[in-house]
Amino acid sequence: MTTDDILKALSNVQEPDLGKDLVTLNMVKDIVIDGNNVSFTIVLTTPACPMKDMMQRASENAVKLLVNKEANVTVNFTSNTSTNRKDDQQVLTGVKNIIVVVSGKGGVGKSTVSGNMALALAEGGAAVGLMDADIYGPSVPIMFGVRGEHPMMKDVNGKGMIIPLDKYGIKLMSIGLLVDEKNAVVWRGPMASSAIRQFVTDVDWGNLDYLIIDMPPGTGDIHLTLMQTVPITGAVIVTTPQNVALADAKKAIAMFGQAQINVPIIGLVENMAYFTPAELPENKYFLFGKEGGKNLAEEYDLPFLGQIPLVQTIREGGDEGVPAMVGKDEVSKQAFRNFTAMAVRNIALRNANLPTTQVIEIAE
Numbered sequence: 001m002t003t004d005d006i007l008k009a010l011s012n013v014q015e016p017d018l019g020k021d022l023v024t025l026n027m028v029k030d031i032v033i034d035g036n037n038v039s040f041t042i043v044l045t046t047p048a049c050p051m052k053d054m055m056q057r058a059s060e061n062a063v064k065l066l067v068n069k070e071a072n073v074t075v076n077f078t079s080n081t082s083t084n085r086k087d088d089q090q091v092l093t094g095v096k097n098i099i100v101v102v103s104g105k106g107g108v109g110k111s112t113v114s115g116n117m118a119l120a121l122a123e124g125g126a127a128v129g130l131m132d133a134d135i136y137g138p139s140v141p142i143m144f145g146v147r148g149e150h151p152m153m154k155d156v157n158g159k160g161m162i163i164p165l166d167k168y169g170i171k172l173m174s175i176g177l178l179v180d181e182k183n184a185v186v187w188r189g190p191m192a193s194s195a196i197r198q199f200v201t202d203v204d205w206g207n208l209d210y211l212i213i214d215m216p217p218g219t220g221d222i223h224l225t226l227m228q229t230v231p232i233t234g235a236v237i238v239t240t241p242q243n244v245a246l247a248d249a250k251k252a253i254a255m256f257g258q259a260q261i262n263v264p265i266i267g268l269v270e271n272m273a274y275f276t277p278a279e280l281p282e283n284k285y286f287l288f289g290k291e292g293g294k295n296l297a298e299e300y301d302l303p304f305l306g307q308i309p310l311v312q313t314i315r316e317g318g319d320e321g322v323p324a325m326v327g328k329d330e331v332s333k334q335a336f337r338n339f340t341a342m343a344v345r346n347i348a349l350r351n352a353n354l355p356t357t358q359v360i361e362i363a364e
Contacts, residue, residue, distance in 0.1 A: 001038060001068050003031050009066040010040075013058045016051045017345045018352050022059070030076075038063060039074035045348045046209065047079040048124025050341035081126065081209040084351040087231050087359065091200055094207035095129070097233040097347060099266065100226065102256075104248025106217040109271040110238045111139035112318055113308065113339075114214035117236070119325035120340035122169045126209040129164065131199055132174030133226065134216040135192040136185055141176040144168065145321020151177055154204065161204040168326050173203050193225035200229050210347075217248075219255040224360075227261060231357045234266040234350050236305065236343060241270060241292035249293075253300055261360055266346045267303035268293055269339050272310040276331075303346050306339040308332075 011023040022028050022042060031040040042055060060073040083096035092098065101114040111134070118130040132140035141147045144167045151173065152163045164171040175195060179185060187195075205211060216222055226232070235256050239249035249268070256263040270293025274284040287310065297304035308314075313329040324332040 001033050001036075001071065003033065005067045006031050006033070006038060006040065006063060009062040010059060012066065013055065013062050015045075016054060017349055018045075022055070029078075036068065036070050037072045037074070038068075039076060041076040041078055044077055044079040045082040045351075046124070046126060046344050047081065048121050048126045048340070048344050049079070050344060052077060079125070082348050082351040084233065084354070084356045085231060086356040091230050092205060092211065095205060095211045096208065097210045097351075098213065098230055099210060099234060099236060099343075099347070100213045100215050100223075100232055100263075101236045101238060102215045102223070102252050103217055103238045103245075104219070104250065104252040105245060106137070108238050108240045108245050109308070110217070111143060111214050112314060112324075113236070113238050113269060113271060114212050115140065115143050115318075115323050116325045116336040117340050117343065118170050118210070118212045119168055119323055120336050121210050121212075121344070123325065123337075124340075124344075127207060128169075129171040129173070129205050129208045129211045131203075131211060131213045132172075132176065133196055133199065133213050133222055135175050135187065135195055135222065136216065138174045138176035139318075140172055140174040140214065142321065143318045143323055144172055146172065146177065147321075149177060156204060160202070162202055163204055168323070171205060171208070173199055175199075189221040193221050196222050196225050197229055200226070219251055223255065227263065227360045229359065231359050232263045233357065234264040234347060236266050237268040237302070238271055239268065239293045239296065240272045241286065241289035243289070243292065245288075246292050246296050249296060250300075253302070263357055264350050264354055265302055266343055266350060267305040268297040268300075269305040269308065269343075270294060271308045273307035275310040278312075303342070305342040305346070306335070308335050308339060 011021045013022050027043045029041045056075045059075050063071050063073045081096050103110045118128045122128045132138045153160050164173040239245045274286050294304050311332050314324045314332050317324050317327045
């Protein structure tokens with residue numbers, strides 16, 4: 001066996017999402033051959049890659065079928081998370097992908113989706129931050145059990161920087177960590193926008209594969225401020241199946257499609273899609289309508305990222321500061337894992353096939 005033999009065999013193994021072979025994509029490194037033993041490393045586009053096992057089996061089979069049926073094949077994995085940032089990166093310099101999670105209206109579970117998506121990414125080995133950009137109704141402190149905690153400050157080149165909290169392996173920042181939760185944040189738009197800018201420029205996020213930003217409901221000041229401050233990799237739209245939520249989700253879709261914004265939509269996820277009682281695990285009750293989110297995704301030709309069931313433990317965990325991804329209910333966990341896997345695949349496809357998103361310029 002030679003290195004060329006191994007590369008030739010692996011040129012028959014495709015990366016399932018990008019549609020090209022591992023060798024063409026320069027994903028094969030460190031080939032070592034010792035008698036019948038061969039090992040090599042596949043460099044993934046994300047540590048949270050859902051296709052890892054498939055690529056491992058295909059690579060082992062390719063070497064045995066095309067090179068040496070007696071070969072003992074060891075496939076190692078590392079990752080270099082894909083990014084499409086081509087800006088000067090003076091802001092959020094160490095962040096590879098900035099993902100906004102949005103909805104047209106409140107109450108659809110956007111914060112639940114954001115938090116558990118961040119945790120599912122971290123479970124897969126990615127470095128993840130979660131920014132709660134909902135100035136008027138921050139949910140992250142309650143959902144992550146950090147009420148009453150306050151971030152520390154540190155000096156970076158003479159500038160005071162906020163250190164985000166670390167909980168369940170991800171970095172957290174929310175206005176709820178800076179103000180007393182008993183007091184309402186009564187700010188005009190410019191003040192809220194200024195706070196969001198500070199969350200981007202004055203928080204030491206460090207090196208992240210993904211920064212997930214839980215956006216406020218609607219299509220307003222904070223959305224525009226964020227898009228004027230950093231280039232957004234893409235948006236995840238959250239809706240529930242009923243018509244009133246779908247109507248508002250359409251507005252969020254329309255916002256990102258405007259010519260001066262043009263942020264790619266990673267896909268749409270349908271939350272509270274159905275209810276399954278614990279005592280009747282085979283039954284599904286469509287309390288808010290059936291597959292409204294899936295139909296909306298098809299109508300707008302958007303990737304459908306999956307359905308999150310209406311499960312009591314998701315609500316309880318959020319209230320108790322133990323999100324579903326760190327709870328004990330495997331049904332909930334698997335729903336969020338499946339949704340996140342689809343989102344990760346679409347982020348990698350977006351980075352490979354679409355031009356970079358620019359910081360937008362909108363006349364005030």
